[in-house]
Amino acid sequence: MIDIEPQVWEMLGRYIGAGLALGLGGLGAAVGMGIAAGQANEGLMRQPDTQGYMLRTMLIGQAVGGSPSIFALVVGLLVLFLPSGRLEGAHFAAAMVGAGMSIGLGCFGSGLGCGWPAGKACDGVARNPRHTTSVTSSMVIGQAVAQSPSIFSIVIALMLLFVVTAPDSVLLTFGMFVGAGIAMGAGALGPGIGSGQTASGAVHGTSRWPESAGLILRTMLIGQAVSQTPAIFGMLVSFILLLGVGDVPLGMMGLAVTLGAGISTGLGGIGPGIGSGAVGDAACQATAAKPRLDTLILRTMLIGQAVSQSTAIYALIIGLLLLFVF
Amino acid sequence: METSTIMSLMNMIATQTDAGITNETLISASSLIGAGICMGFGAIGPGVGQGYAAGKACEAIGRNPQEAGLLTRTMLIGQAVAESTGIYSLVIALVMLFVIGG
Numbered sequence: 001m002i003d004i005e006p007q008v009w010e011m012l013g014r015y016i017g018a019g020l021a022l023g024l025g026g027l028g029a030a031v032g033m034g035i036a037a038g039q040a041n042e043g044l045m046r047q048p049d050t051q052g053y054m055l056r057t058m059l060i061g062q063a064v065g066g067s068p069s070i071f072a073l074v075v076g077l078l079v080l081f082l083p084s085g086r087l088e089g090a091h092f093a094a095a096m097v098g099a100g101m102s103i104g105l106g107c108f109g110s111g112l113g114c115g116w117p118a119g120k121a122c123d124g125v126a127r128n129p130r131h132t133t134s135v136t137s138s139m140v141i142g143q144a145v146a147q148s149p150s151i152f153s154i155v156i157a158l159m160l161l162f163v164v165t166a167p168d169s170v171l172l173t174f175g176m177f178v179g180a181g182i183a184m185g186a187g188a189l190g191p192g193i194g195s196g197q198t199a200s201g202a203v204h205g206t207s208r209w210p211e212s213a214g215l216i217l218r219t220m221l222i223g224q225a226v227s228q229t230p231a232i233f234g235m236l237v238s239f240i241l242l243l244g245v246g247d248v249p250l251g252m253m254g255l256a257v258t259l260g261a262g263i264s265t266g267l268g269g270i271g272p273g274i275g276s277g278a279v280g281d282a283a284c285q286a287t288a289a290k291p292r293l294d295t296l297i298l299r300t301m302l303i304g305q306a307v308s309q310s311t312a313i314y315a316l317i318i319g320l321l322l323l324f325v326f
Numbered sequence: 327m328e329t330s331t332i333m334s335l336m337n338m339i340a341t342q343t344d345a346g347i348t349n350e351t352l353i354s355a356s357s358l359i360g361a362g363i364c365m366g367f368g369a370i371g372p373g374v375g376q377g378y379a380a381g382k383a384c385e386a387i388g389r390n391p392q393e394a395g396l397l398t399r400t401m402l403i404g405q406a407v408a409e410s411t412g413i414y415s416l417v418i419a420l421v422m423l424f425v426i427g428g
Contacts, residue, residue: 259359260359264363264366264419266366268365272369275375275377282380283381286388296387300383304381308372308376311369314413315365315369318361319362
């Protein structure tokens with residue numbers, strides 16, 4: 001029989017949690033910044049005269065797109081060095097792993113998503129240097145919205161670090177905390193990637209048809225808002241898991257119910273988030289090319305997004321059934 | 327060597343739980359987690375696929391707005407077919423919840 005001491009549990013949780021936070025959270029932003037730099041080089045190859053504009057746009061895009069990895073760094077350092085006053089032993093370890101999972105997966109999506117609009121903006125500066133300002137502002141707005149899933153995941157990670165209280169049962173605690181981390185983290189992954197894709201379509205459209213920038217912005221914001229619904233579902237289930245679980249069974253069944261609900265809602269949001277983002281991408285480009293068809297394209301986009309959200313709703317239903325029926 | 331490690335881990339988990347783990351609890355618990363995993367992974371594919379179809383429909387309507395009705399209809403039929411695997415996952419998840427797990 002192994003007897004693991006509470007301090008060892010705490011170290012175990014800290015190391016796994018910080019590894020998940022920084023390993024996953026840095027990955028997306030790194031790839032995204034690389035996409036921006038690659039497109040900048042490609043643009044400079046075609047138009048070497050634009051290097052002043054290009055450097056500025058690339059650096060702004062990389063700076064905004066890099067912020068999810070900074071969120072991950074902050075939470076990762078907290079996970080490593082936060083004193084373990086409120087929770088002890090295995091309970092503390094579960095909270096740290098959950099926080100790392102939430103922030104790591106959430107920042108992965110947003111970091112990767114923010115890279116595409118930055119890349120398209122660099123491409124657009126080379127294509128149309130006179131409209132650098134409108135291209136850059138469309139990029140920054142799109143990136144800012146694409147970061148909101150990572151902000152949701154910070155909220156859940158900070159709740160796991162500072163707010164939650166644990167029940168006595170170790171297995172139930174593990175299910176609640178890690179389940180909330182997966183629900184929020186994986187739930188934010190798809191919307192982060194999808195919103196970024198929508199923003200990249202909008203930036204591309206703005207660079208080719210700068211005169212329809214206003215309509216493109218409207219289509220982009222609506223598309224991004226719809227593609228972020230799975231992240232809201234994930235946050236809802238995380239809140240229920242962390243604050244509102246009333247009479248779930250203790251022990252093994254409690255672990256199954258809470259972890260199952262988190263996995264279902266979280267993973268179920270990945271596909272609909274990415275899919276709705278792809279619809280938004282195409283709709284922004286179509287609106288840019290044919291601004292007089294904007295309402296027709298907007299209607300088709302919303303129908304398509306609604307249908308592609310259906311599986312996220314099934315996953316939410318299974319998650320809520322697990323939490324409230326069993 | 328490895329078996330004894332796993333056995334002692336199982337022992338440790340069993341002593342940490344409030345009620346002992348019986349075979350029935352283990353079976354119900356695995357089918358409940360399985361329902362979550364089934365619906366979670368099953369929802370990924372249809373979501374991406376339906377989004378791809380709708381994106382192409384937006385593109386096509388932008389090029390040829392006269393055929394908007396036909397294109398929307400085709401998109402919805404395609405999406406309904408892509409939905410089928412999501413519904414299979416839902417059915418299996420419900421079976422695992424209410425037939426095995428309950």
